[in-house]
Amino acid sequence: MTGSPADRLAVIGAGVSGCALVAQLRRLGWHGDLSVWETGRGPGGRASTRRSRSDGGRRLDHGAPLFNISSSPEPALLAPLLEGGWIEPWPGRLAQLDVDGALHPHPGDRLHGGRLFRGRGGMDQLCQGLLELAGGRVELRFGTLVRHLAVTPTGPWQLLDDGQQLLDEADWLVLSGTLLAHPRSQQLLGWEEPPLQPVARSLGDPQLTEAMASIAALGYEPRCVLLLLIDASRADHWRKLPFRLLEFQPAARQRWGLERLALQPLEDGRCAVVVHSTDAFASRHLSVYGAGSAIARLQPTQPSGEREQAVIAELTAALQQVLKHWISPCDLGDGPSKLMRWGAAFAQPPGLPAELMLCPQSRIGFCGDGLEGPGFGRVEGALLSGERLANRLVSTLRAH
Numbered sequence: 362m363t364g365s366p367a368d369r370l371a372v373i374g375a376g377v378s379g380c381a382l383v384a385q386l387r388r389l390g391w392h393g394d395l396s397v398w399e400t401g402r403g404p405g406g407r408a409s410t411r412r413s414r415s416d417g418g419r420r421l422d423h424g425a426p427l428f429n430i431s432s433s434p435e436p437a438l439l440a441p442l443l444e445g446g447w448i449e450p451w452p453g454r455l456a457q458l459d460v461d462g463a464l465h466p467h468p469g470d471r472l473h474g475g476r477l478f479r480g481r482g483g484m485d486q487l488c489q490g491l492l493e494l495a496g497g498r499v500e501l502r503f504g505t506l507v508r509h510l511a512v513t514p515t516g517p518w519q520l521l522d523d524g525q526q527l528l529d530e531a532d533w534l535v536l537s538g539t540l541l542a543h544p545r546s547q548q549l550l551g552w553e554e555p556p557l558q559p560v561a562r563s564l565g566d567p568q569l570t571e572a573m574a575s576i577a578a579l580g581y582e583p584r585c586v587l588l589l590l591i592d593a594s595r596a597d598h599w600r601k602l603p604f605r606l607l608e609f610q611p612a613a614r615q616r617w618g619l620e621r622l623a624l625q626p627l628e629d630g631r632c633a634v635v636v637h638s639t640d641a642f643a644s645r646h647l648s649v650y651g652a653g654s655a656i657a658r659l660q661p662t663q664p665s666g667e668r669e670q671a672v673i674a675e676l677t678a679a680l681q682q683v684l685k686h687w688i689s690p691c692d693l694g695d696g697p698s699k700l701m702r703w704g705a706a707f708a709q710p711p712g713l714p715a716e717l718m719l720c721p722q723s724r725i726g727f728c729g730d731g732l733e734g735p736g737f738g739r740v741e742g743a744l745l746s747g748e749r750l751a752n753r754l755v756s757t758l759r760a761h
């Protein structure tokens with residue numbers, strides 16, 4: 362494929378879908394230049410791991426704690442990820458909690474049915490592995506928000522930062538996250554309109570116009586996530602709990618405002634505890650970002666610490682109530698409690714139809730868990746969307 366009309370492709374977003382796209386493009390033998398732009402400090406997106414520069418052993422999977430594969434055929438990238446040791450079968454017990462606080466075996470559902478996996482040594486290893494499968498021939502730019510886009514019908518796509526400085530030029534562009542195309546960026550960041558909108562208008566490509574409308578129709582559910590690190594002297598109780606992942610049944614969710622509890626024992630004896638709120642709880646606290654959330658860094662003013670502490674206290678109290686059957690007193694120690702607010706945790710249908718994922722006239726493609734089809738709204742869908750777009754791109758470029 363060297364020397365094809367598309368010599369350079371820029372991908373915005375290094376979540377599962379963007380990383381799967383570059384891995385699959387290379388597996389299919391596409392040799393053009395690839396750049397990946399990501400506002401986060403590393404790859405992973407909603408399947409990332411919070412690590413500490415000063416404390417090497419500390420890690421918390423603060424988005425997806427695991428992922429399931431239930432489609433057939435399974436994603437083509439699954440086997441190489443397993444063979445490379447980047448992911449491993451989920452090792453712990455799954456349980457459900459009823460409204461009276463009793464445990465039940467997990468029957469398996471949308472997020473927990475089929476084969477279960479996790480990143481080996483942290484969920485971010487899934488994306489790290491995908492980038493590795495791409496063979497290291499990808500220009501990776503972390504910590505950079507692409508804020509503006511520009512293009513002419515025959516010229517290259519231009520990626521620009523907040524100060525309108527040119528970051529990159531590419532023949533083809535892929536958005537693997539919807540921030541630049543979805544109206545939520547207006548409420549979230551106070552942008553006048555989604556940055557792709559004026560560009561799409563100027564291009565006048567009916568397929569792109571339809572894709573933009575379909576992306577705008579995507580719904581998103583938020584989640585608040587409480588992150589705790591239990592020191593080694595107290596962690597024994599937590600390690601002995603009869604589950605690694607606990608899901609709350611509907612009535613239990615309503616009672617406690619919690620949806621899932623994930624235990625992540627660390628090699629040094631500590632135990633990370635990650636508590637996911639319900640959609641309803643997070644929707645009530647939409648304006649509380651959590652100082653460590655990616656979105657907080659993009660806000661013109663720093664979020665209120667007081668309101669954040671109140672949300673942390675509410676989630677902590679609910680957790681202590683739930684666990685009193687097993688750990689009493691439920692002493693969390695002096696470790697820091699952090700809040701992560703995911704404004705767009707789970708995509709809601711209708712998804713982007715597959716025929717709109719690539720708009721050849723405008724030289725733009727879309728991937729991500731919002732693409733309709735198997736695995737919609739989950740890691741599996743994100744993986745498959747990257748693969749599907751890569752397949753489509755390569756055959757389109759070959760046809761050129």
Ligand SMILES: Cc1cc2nc3c(=O)[nH]c(=O)nc-3n(C[C@H](O)[C@H](O)[C@H](O)COP(=O)(O)OP(=O)(O)OC[C@H]3O[C@@H](n4cnc5c(N)ncnc54)[C@H](O)[C@@H]3O)c2cc1C
Nearest residue numbers: 374376377378400406407425507538706729730739740743
């Ligand atoms: C709390 C939580 C729990 C979850 N649990 C599960 C689970 O158990 N199982 C499961 O399968 N799924 C789960 N999910 C969903 C799963 O994480 C997602 O479906 C999947 O990770 C989506 O991947 P993606 O590549 O489509 O999008 P993302 O991960 O959102 O990737 C998009 C990336 O693009 C970047 N980006 C966007 N715009 C820009 C820009 N302008 N400039 C630079 N970078 C940009 C973003 O920072 C992001 O990293 C969970 C999600 C959350 C939040």
